[in-house]
Amino acid sequence: MSIVEDAKQAVQGAVQGAMQKAIQMAPDSFMPGGKPDPLIRQQHGHIGKPISRLDGPVKVRGEATYAAEFPLDGMLYAALVFSTIAKGRIASLDTDAAEAAPGVELVMTYRNAPRMASMPLFMTSEKACGGNDLPIMQDDRIYWNGEPVALVLAETQEQADHAASLIAVTYDADHSITAMAAAKAKGTEPGMFMGQPLQFATGDAAAALAAAAHRVDETYTTPRHSHNAIELHAATVAWQGDTLRVHDASQMVAHTAWSLGHVFGIDEDKVHVTSPFVGGGFGSKGLWQHQVLAAAASKLAGRPVRLMLSREGVYRIVGGRTVTEQRVAIGASEDGRFDALIHTGTTAMSRHNVLPEPFIVATRSAYAAGSMALDVEVAYLDMVANTFMRAPGEAVGTFALESAIDELAVAMDIDPIELRLRNEPDKDPTTGATFSSREVEKAYRDGAERFGWAERGAPGSRREGEWLIGTGVATATYPYYRMPGGAARITLRRGGHATVDIAAHDMGMGTATAQTQVAADRLGLAMEQVTFRYGDSTLPGVVMAGGSQQTAAIGASVMAAHRDLVTELLKLAGNDSPLAGLDVDEVVGVDGGLAKTDDRTRHESYASILSRAQRDEVVVEATPPAPLETMHWSMHSHGAMFCEVRVNAVTGEVRVSRFLGSFDCGRILNPKTAASQFRGGIIMGLGLALMEETQFDERNGRIMNPSLAEYHVPVHMDVPAIDVIWTDIPDPHTPMGARGVGEIGITGVGAAVANAVFNATGKRVRDLPITLDKLL
């Protein structure tokens, strides 16, 4: 990132800071969510019911179609060749044998690729979503080890793969920086995240730490991680005249359409991106070079193209979570209250992306402390652009923070839950904002009772044969986000059927199912009478499936459209209706029509209103208010994570035998799909704790284990029955009273496991993953 852009972001950050203060001071009633969503009060609808996912039958029949499963007439298959140096130039490139190979239609390199703009870097404008902003096959320069240097199109995948193996490339390597120590030696820069600096200080934390009655001061390290969605990244593309059609695997279809338009110099409505099913995302299914390369090759060949990355290809060109080195120091008084909380450290990133892993974000709102010092510094490496992966910041930041708190509890001989609760803040520790809803204590009390926390022994005190047994606990936390850009369309037909359209996504979170429940309740219809359409860039809204914000973004968009719909219906109902004289705030959707909220006998069905008005349908589209609630209140979900491990005293092997997540995430819309999101996050957290590491060769910047055989994710045998419970206390200031549930599950898990390992063995591991060699 350039200095100019840094300055721009810093200014934006300062403006946001000033604005945030003003928004904080404004009355609640001025805010979105100032008046609670009427659905929060409604207790007898579809919301809260464990409804099986609507796309379940299609998925178990194998009939759901993913990005690489749209066969197009005349389609060619693509294969890629990746660079083997981290930085430099292509010295020679021999493509003759590949071009002469059977079935080959095109070999594309920097010599013949069409002129294209770089991808607009994610979050640098409203719809920008490029994973990096580097030239794509525009010249002979190499920016990272694994960058695509050639693409082959052939009639079959076998022919393309074989031809790609015949391409010979040599390089002139430049000096590159691929080791963390070397990058740090060149100096670090302060990190920025979403326009805000990743620094915060109040009081003199260093002095308070030095003067504290009790203190811990330790360094924690976490490695690179890869999302490893089981579906390989893929795109099936075709140019239809001047329109680019993309069947993508995407968690941001509208962003992708706009960004691809920018790359090819065409208007966003000339790019049509759809993604009805996505085989897992976790932050990885954005815009990377493969979609651009597929579209460019298709343009040159004049035929549709399918590009499905190999598993190695995903590791080479789609970034993952980057490495962190974190210091956490806590100074506490005799009664356990924090006098000083210091969380600082360094993360590595490339010069061509926007995400310094923001490991302090959870710490900002977690605990009251007399003084604080938070800082994320960035060391720049020549490596594949790192990116967002499930709970960026919180997933690894809570490992450090919540391990340190456990260490302090051990040092002070206090129960770690009590130590945390003694430091519960009464307002946001860094912004001073009021909490919208914060039930950390209830989550802990409920969880402790269900888990049997009281039976916990001293470190190293439980043993069954070779197995040492221990329990640990940690706080999970993730913010409520709602990003700008939401919009939804509702089409209500005379027969009483409604369609909700929004360019949102369902990568398996259960979005379509939960939002159908919500829309049915809001409209007073049965679920069968509601169709929820998503995953298509031509639908309204610019809604990213990220930041666990879709529930709120869709909820607020549909609320806005619903308000317009009701206004229109009341107008159409006129003076001959039982609803005559009522305004939009006095009615609710119920029994296939509208009724006065406090007198349901004043009811008229949609069919009746539309018939009388001689209308077949009413169509409304609306945009929700800007998400000012996120600045007015401090809005966060929490969880108490309880873990029991068995550690083999001979081999050091760690087995997780029990896990409980006790969550406070507002109202739960669908207990079945929400439980799966919680469990899914926890299981990815078990991987983070015990086995996951993208091994990066610091000599040459190449990822060494680009396969599912060498990067270990939890398998069935690693996953015990995972218990999840929740408070179900609605957040009065969010749509439906809900907060997102997609990311919180992975937070706190690393520390809960590490703390349990300590309780079992007396050994503290501060370097993830906790592999057996670290326990011997």
Added chain:
Amino acid sequence: MSITVNGLPVPLPSDPRVSLLDMLREDLHLPGTKKGCNQGACGACTVLVDGQRILSCLALAVQYDGRAVMTVEGLAQGGELHPLQAAFVEHDGFQCGYCTPGQLCSAIGMAAEVKRGVPSHVTGDLSAETIALDREELRERMSGNLCRCGAHNGIVDAIFEVYAETEAAE
């Protein structure tokens, strides 16, 4: 040369490099069988050949001359889901759905292995005539099928219900 896929005879590909997986997905347009790694590490491509589970990405199609292949598309009988498919929906044994076809085919093959008395790493008595399908056996035997959404509990519950509870009761 031909094989049968879900009961129908189909010709084998002329290119001997074509894997059984690519033949199913690209030649026969049966994309229910998924590609997750193409190197035998994830299990998403699992299909049944004469009732036994195999990884179709590691199988060359021409090796299967005369054999009967069953894919996820062949499990349901008309409008009726296979009991295991219905149990997966009921227990939420998936989220994104991408590993699901492989989990389903693998579970069917796995249950048959247990019935035949084939021991696993966690089987206590290797010489036992019959093996009980408990959750430990089930989890061990299904560990070649990765799931990244973390639907493991639901998958195990669904398989256990169909092959340990229902069938054992019959």
